[in-house]
Amino acid sequence: MARVTLQTIADRLGVSRATVSYAFSRPDQLSDGLRRRILEVADELGYAGPNPTARSLRLGRAGALGLLFSETLAYAFADPYALGFFQGLATAAEEAGVGLLILPLPHGDRRSDTVRDAVVDAFCVVSLPDGHPALAEVLARKLPVVVVDEPYVPGHPFVGIDEPAAGAAAAAHVLGLGHRRVAVAMVGLHDDGHTGWADRARQESAVFAAMRARRGGYQTACEQAGLDWDDVPFYEVARNSREAGRKAGHALLRLDPRPTAILTNTDVLALGVLDAAADLGLDVPGELSVVGFSDSAAREAGLTTIRQAKQEIGEAAGRLLLSGAAARPERRLFPYELIVRASTAPPPS
Amino acid sequence: MARVTLQTIADRLGVSRATVSYAFSRPDQLSDGLRRRILEVADELGYAGPNPTARSLRLGRAGALGLLFSETLAYAFADPYALGFFQGLATAAEEAGVGLLILPLPHGDRRSDTVRDAVVDAFCVVSLPDGHPALAEVLARKLPVVVVDEPYVPGHPFVGIDEPAAGAAAAAHVLGLGHRRVAVAMVGLHDDGHTGWADRARQESAVFAAMRARRGGYQTACEQAGLDWDDVPFYEVARNSREAGRKAGHALLRLDPRPTAILTNTDVLALGVLDAAADLGLDVPGELSVVGFSDSAAREAGLTTIRQAKQEIGEAAGRLLLSGAAARPERRLFPYELIVRASTAPPPS
DNA sequence: CTCTCCTCCTTAATCAATTAAGACCTTAAT
DNA sequence: ATTAAGGTCTTAATTGATTAAGGAGGAGAG
Numbered sequence: 045m046a047r048v049t050l051q052t053i054a055d056r057l058g059v060s061r062a063t064v065s066y067a068f069s070r071p072d073q074l075s076d077g078l079r080r081r082i083l084e085v086a087d088e089l090g091y092a093g094p095n096p097t098a099r100s101l102r103l104g105r106a107g108a109l110g111l112l113f114s115e116t117l118a119y120a121f122a123d124p125y126a127l128g129f130f131q132g133l134a135t136a137a138e139e140a141g142v143g144l145l146i147l148p149l150p151h152g153d154r155r156s157d158t159v160r161d162a163v164v165d166a167f168c169v170v171s172l173p174d175g176h177p178a179l180a181e182v183l184a185r186k187l188p189v190v191v192v193d194e195p196y197v198p199g200h201p202f203v204g205i206d207e208p209a210a211g212a213a214a215a216a217h218v219l220g221l222g223h224r225r226v227a228v229a230m231v232g233l234h235d236d237g238h239t240g241w242a243d244r245a246r247q248e249s250a251v252f253a254a255m256r257a258r259r260g261g262y263q264t265a266c267e268q269a270g271l272d273w274d275d276v277p278f279y280e281v282a283r284n285s286r287e288a289g290r291k292a293g294h295a296l297l298r299l300d301p302r303p304t305a306i307l308t309n310t311d312v313l314a315l316g317v318l319d320a321a322a323d324l325g326l327d328v329p330g331e332l333s334v335v336g337f338s339d340s341a342a343r344e345a346g347l348t349t350i351r352q353a354k355q356e357i358g359e360a361a362g363r364l365l366l367s368g369a370a371a372r373p374e375r376r377l378f379p380y381e382l383i384v385r386a387s388t389a390p391p392p393s
Numbered sequence: 394m395a396r397v398t399l400q401t402i403a404d405r406l407g408v409s410r411a412t413v414s415y416a417f418s419r420p421d422q423l424s425d426g427l428r429r430r431i432l433e434v435a436d437e438l439g440y441a442g443p444n445p446t447a448r449s450l451r452l453g454r455a456g457a458l459g460l461l462f463s464e465t466l467a468y469a470f471a472d473p474y475a476l477g478f479f480q481g482l483a484t485a486a487e488e489a490g491v492g493l494l495i496l497p498l499p500h501g502d503r504r505s506d507t508v509r510d511a512v513v514d515a516f517c518v519v520s521l522p523d524g525h526p527a528l529a530e531v532l533a534r535k536l537p538v539v540v541v542d543e544p545y546v547p548g549h550p551f552v553g554i555d556e557p558a559a560g561a562a563a564a565a566h567v568l569g570l571g572h573r574r575v576a577v578a579m580v581g582l583h584d585d586g587h588t589g590w591a592d593r594a595r596q597e598s599a600v601f602a603a604m605r606a607r608r609g610g611y612q613t614a615c616e617q618a619g620l621d622w623d624d625v626p627f628y629e630v631a632r633n634s635r636e637a638g639r640k641a642g643h644a645l646l647r648l649d650p651r652p653t654a655i656l657t658n659t660d661v662l663a664l665g666v667l668d669a670a671a672d673l674g675l676d677v678p679g680e681l682s683v684v685g686f687s688d689s690a691a692r693e694a695g696l697t698t699i700r701q702a703k704q705e706i707g708e709a710a711g712r713l714l715l716s717g718a719a720a721r722p723e724r725r726l727f728p729y730e731l732i733v734r735a736s737t738a739p740p741p742s
Numbered sequence: 743c744t745c746t747c748c749t750c751c752t753t754a755a756t757c758a759a760t761t762a763a764g765a766c767c768t769t770a771a772t
Numbered sequence: 773a774t775t776a777a778g779g780t781c782t783t784a785a786t787t788g789a790t791t792a793a794g795g796a797g798g799a800g801a802g
Contacts (some may be wrong), residue, residue, distance in 0.1 A: 049788055060752050065790060075750060092535040096510045097455065098788035101446045102757050107510050108494060117493070118704075121476050134466030138497035141505045144466070145457060145494045148487035154464030156490045161445045161456050163512045186441040398758055409782050414760060424780060447758035450787050 048091045056085055068094055076245040100163060108143040109133075109365055110164035112178055114171045114235075114252075117146060123284060124311065125354055126170075129192065132358020133168065137341030140366045149178055159185070166365040168192065173235050173251035188371065190361050194254035197277070201374045203361045207254050209263020210350050210380040211309075214335050217348065217382055221271040223333060223389045227277040227303035228262055229292035230255060231284045231313055239288065240379070241295075242280040258309055258337075277303060281313070289316020290323070299323055304332060304391035311393035314347050318387070329389035339383055346386035353378045396439045399556060405434055417443055447514060449512060454467065457492040458482075458515035461527055463520045463584070463601075466486070466495060472690030472705055473661065475519075476542065478731035481707020489715045496529070498527055508534070515714040517541065522584050536720035539710050543603035548652035550723045552710045556603050557621055558698050559729040560610020560658075563684050565730055566697065567654040568618040570739045576626040576652035577611055578641035579604060580633045580662055587638065590644075591629040593622070607658055607686075626652060630662070638665020639672070646673055653681060660685035662679035663696050678738035688732055702727045 054061045066073040067082040100106050113120050120126045137144045147158045159181040166188040174195050191197050193204045233250035250256040263273045279290035279295050308314040314336030326332050336342050339351035403410045415422040416431040462469050469475045484492045496507045515537040523544050540546050542553045560653040580600035599605040612622045628644050630637040657663040663685030676683050687692050688700035713719050
């Protein structure tokens with residue numbers, strides 16, 4: 045049994061293929077009687093409706109937005125910041141009635157043609173490391189592209205926050221409280237799976253541009269407060285998990301002199317640092333101040349953090365792509381906000 | 394400037410379109426020199442690579458899985474059970490190197506052709522209410538379909554858990570502890586936005602088949618323990634949120650006699666019930682036992698719950714579709730497990 | 743009776759590729 | 773010299789639709 049197409053129906057009824065097409069897509073071009081007969085026969089033959097791929101080819105639109113994310117999807121679906129962003133993007137897609145095609149990144153060296161073969165009208169690229177091959181593949185498609193958070197791609201619109209300023213605000217907060225023994229725990233700088241101390245060279249060569257910039261903000265604020273950045277302990281972890289944060293917390297709190305404030309670049313990490321503090325019986329914020337980032341899991345824990353407009357960023361990215369405004373390489377920075385809760389206080393005297 | 398296609402390149406070089414196609418997809422069919430020249434000219438002309446839509450049409454495969462979910466995406470991305478499922482599905486999709494096309498459901502009466510126009514090889518339908526029009530649209534596409542959780546569609550494979558048994562297990566647990574004043578709080582029975590008491594007729598006419606079945610399990614266990622189901626207070630909420638659970642909790646705990654055990658069909662709801670108990674200064678589990686469902690947010694809260702293999706269910710659904718085994722209407726039930734934690738205990742004597 | 747207009751349908755071009763089969767030329771073996 | 777075998781490229785069919793332009797026929801106006 046061959047596949048049923050418009051032609052099959054046309055042949056059966058002795059009409060032209062165009063007529064059958066009109067029956068489905070333009071009822072006013074046909075007499076009611078014939079249209080009814082066509083739909084009847086279509087039903088009888090088990091016609092599945094006009095082939096979307098053929099339709100898409102002819103009409104030149106796919107009705108979908110491609111989404112490319114740095115991590116495996118299983119991981120992305122567990123990350124609060126990513127989820128907030130997805131929610132925003134999904135809202136925009138929903139409003140426009142288009143689908144969201146989530147593309148897997150080629151993991152390891154296994155070659156995959158998903159970007160090349162993605163039937164989409166535009167791409168949204170989120171949080172890719174500098175020089176990731178998938179970005180080149182996306183750009184080769186010559187479709188509208190918007191980049192979120194990182195990397196910065198000249199000539200294409202960008203949506204995110206002012207990372208250096210936001211990082212500086214987080215650091216300035218604890219510095220303003222009087223802390224001088226500040227330490228940093230960060231995730232998502234490199235994608236080489238390294239967990240441990242990171243020297244300045246490694247910090248500055250981070251491949252994730254947004255996190256690199258955020259770290260720059262920490263440094264700027266510390267230096268403005270008169271600290272020598274080389275004296276600021278810096279611990280890097282590979283995964284954004286509470287457990288990793290705990291490990292970083294233990295490493296940092298084992299130092300002598302012990303830091304009185306720890307800056308982290310995600311809330312999840314900050315929660316882990318709090319766990320470490322609890323393990324050691326340290327009072328937060330009495331003996332240790334902790335700052336998170338993103339305000340994704342911070343409220344219940346009473347965590348001081350930087351709030352990012354996750355959903356708005358997602359919506360903005362979506363709307364930029366769907367409105368056709370992605371041609372202009374607009375750089376849209378969303379506001380961030382320091383949220384002071386109970387995890388920060390002046391250092392012990 | 395017209396669009397650049399294989400033909401443009403072919404014309405420029407005075408070769409046939411087929412040759413250019415081979416240059417991209419089958420290097421061994423061509424001399425190295427010509428291939429190099431073709432790729433050079435392609436680059437020069439700004440060719441975006443073989444059009445994926447045309448490719449897809451010719452090859453008859455889309456390289457994507459369609460996902461249909463009952464709720465708006467923004468909501469789904471906030472639901473722990475849905476997220477666990479997505480993770481599993483995404484893992485399967487990733488392994489196979491195919492994309493995941495998340496389709497928005499037509500919200501309200503705004504007609505949308507997303508299902509009709511989705512360029513996919515198969516559909517995964519999750520948690521749709523009985524008689525939802527989107528399901529008919531999916532079935533009309535005559536593609537492989539797998540349904541997860543609900544509704545049950547004869548002739549198509551199904552993945553989920555044994556809902557009546559799982560519900561009964563949850564209820565049997567508190568009944569076994571000696572509770573007799575049992576109450577129920579449930580979400581996701583109807584999609585009419587109703588929050589409030591639900592009588593038996595309304596319970597039994599729930600449009601979400603899985604939740605209907607789960608409720609049936611509660612009832613069976615209660616009746617087997619000698620309770621009259623009509624004496625079991627039943628509160629229904631419209632949204633799966635902690636706040637809604639709290640509201641249900643207050644409604645139920647205001648009753649006289651006060652229930653000593655409350656069954657809920659999601660962990661999120663159970664957390665809200667715990668909030669309500671805390672509001673009233675009730676000791677859990679001393680004065681009140683609470684049971685959740687899904688083991689999605691239960692561990693930290695010490696909640697007794699039914700663990701569902703969320704990710705495994707997602708992976709199984711994905712693999713079923715990607716392996717081509719979706720033709721057989723297999724019904725695959727995954728194990729569930731009662732996890733007893735600190736939110737349940739014998740009733741106060 | 744002729745002209746115009748409308749309704750309903752057909753013709754044919756178009757969207758952008760893939761690929762089996764065949765043509766042509768060169769090289770090597772018999 | 774003849775035949776076979778390879779390598780390289782072309783021809784042409786195929787995938788399944790959409791839609792502008794045109795034609796046939798009937799109705800109504802002058």
